[in-house]
Amino acid sequence: MAEAQVLxxxxxxxxxxxxxxxxxxxxALCPKExxxxxxxxRVAVANPDRCTGCGRxxxxxxxxAIGIEVREDE
Numbered sequence: 406m407a408e409a410q411v412l413x414x415x416x417x418x419x420x421x422x423x424x425x426x427x428x429x430x431x432x433a434l435c436p437k438e439x440x441x442x443x444x445x446x447r448v449a450v451a452n453p454d455r456c457t458g459c460g461r462x463x464x465x466x467x468x469x470a471i472g473i474e475v476r477e478d479e
């Protein structure tokens with residue numbers, strides 16, 4: 406029997422645009438299409454409600470421009 410995946414309810418995505426070089430790795434790796442490149446070519450949070458907090462974007466960003474924080478219900 407497979408375990409059910411528990412999705413975080415309160416995921417905060419921090420984008421440091423000044424650190425982003427616009428490589429698009431985070432956009433390509435996001436399984437839920439949460440991130441997109443904006444008009445300036447930098448990462449932006451396009452669909453925050455879709456984020457599961459998997460951390461792929463944070464782990465693979467070569468510039469450490471993205472931070473993911475899963476917060477407990479307040």
